[in-house]
Amino acid sequence: MSKSYLSIEKVFKSFSRGGVTSQVLSDINLQVERGQYISIIGHSGCGKSTVLNIVAGLLDASSGVVILDGKEVSGPGPDRSLVFQNHSLLPWLTVYENVQIAVDKVFGRSKSRSERDAWIRHNLNMVHMGHALDKRPGEISGGMKQRVGIARALAMQPKVLLLDEPFGALDALTRAHLQDEVMRIQAELHNTVIMITHDVDEAVLLSDRIVMMTNGPSAAIGEILDIDLPRPRDRIALAEDPKYNQYRQAVLRFLYEKQRKKATA
Numbered sequence: 001m002s003k004s005y006l007s008i009e010k011v012f013k014s015f016s017r018g019g020v021t022s023q024v025l026s027d028i029n030l031q032v033e034r035g036q037y038i039s040i041i042g043h044s045g046c047g048k049s050t051v052l053n054i055v056a057g058l059l060d061a062s063s064g065v066v067i068l069d070g071k072e073v074s075g076p077g078p079d080r081s082l083v084f085q086n087h088s089l090l091p092w093l094t095v096y097e098n099v100q101i102a103v104d105k106v107f108g109r110s111k112s113r114s115e116r117d118a119w120i121r122h123n124l125n126m127v128h129m130g131h132a133l134d135k136r137p138g139e140i141s142g143g144m145k146q147r148v149g150i151a152r153a154l155a156m157q158p159k160v161l162l163l164d165e166p167f168g169a170l171d172a173l174t175r176a177h178l179q180d181e182v183m184r185i186q187a188e189l190h191n192t193v194i195m196i197t198h199d200v201d202e203a204v205l206l207s208d209r210i211v212m213m214t215n216g217p218s219a220a221i222g223e224i225l226d227i228d229l230p231r232p233r234d235r236i237a238l239a240e241d242p243k244y245n246q247y248r249q250a251v252l253r254f255l256y257e258k259q260r261k262k263a264t265a
């Protein structure tokens with residue numbers, strides 16, 4: 001058994017429908033150290049969300065295992081929290097209540113009412129949403145909703161934070177702003193993160209490692225790129241950094257040369 005904090009071992013996944021079986025993932029192996037920020041990138045439909053959903057415990061692997069902190073994943077649990085592209089806030093609850101529901105579930109027994117209240121406020125303050133506690137999701141912007149979703153996920157103190165294109169639905173400026181926020185929070189909390197993205201700059205800017213997936217069917221991990229850029233990272237300074245641009249080009253080459261050739265071969 002691997003000694004990594006999170007270990008995806010020999011994972012295969014196929015879906016069967018109407019007597020037809022399609023092999024989506026083929027022998028996925030990934031070792032993630034505690035505190036690492038991992039991005040998964042790959043062409044649409046290759047199986048990125050399937051990998052994340054298996055780690056989340058929302059899907060079972062056809063074979064293989066996911067081991068988190070020494071324990072095999074066998075279903076969803078509060079030690080893994082998910083943030084989706086489109087926020088999944090409950091529209092009839094306020095910002096505060098949306099976080100409260102998660103906090104009560106995880107810490108209902110271990111923290112007192114006032115401790116939970118302080119914890120909810122702390123997490124919403126961390127994403128700069130402390131001013132909108134009584135607003136409902138319909139009354140705040142898309143970026144603000146994603147902030148609340150991130151606060152809710154962080155408030156659960158998961159062992160691993162799973163982000164499925166968390167900034168994908170946002171305009172470029174809001175996206176940049178939120179990426180910076182996530183980097184700041186990451187520097188403070190050292191979460192273990194797996195993030196799916198389609199955005200090469202986002203992957204290089206945020207990650208310690210970028211996992212590049214081959215095209216499906218039977219997608220596998222094609223390459224893993226270690227991003228050795230000092231933190232804190234500044235997007236403007238990095239735009240002219242040769243190392244940053246080398247990483248960027250390596251990902252682009254993988255996606256648009258290596259995987260394109262394979263797709264058209």
Ligand SMILES: Nc1ncnc2c1ncn2[C@@H]1O[C@H](COP(=O)(O)OP(=O)(O)OP(=O)(O)O)[C@@H](O)[C@H]1O
Nearest residue numbers: 015017024042043044045046047048049050051216
């Ligand atoms: N529940 C399911 N039943 C059958 N097929 C599925 C199911 N979930 C996913 N698939 C198929 O598995 C493949 C991978 O899907 P997945 O959503 O993991 O890809 P992805 O890389 O996350 O795509 P995108 O980048 O477009 O979100 C696709 O061909 C998809 O149609």
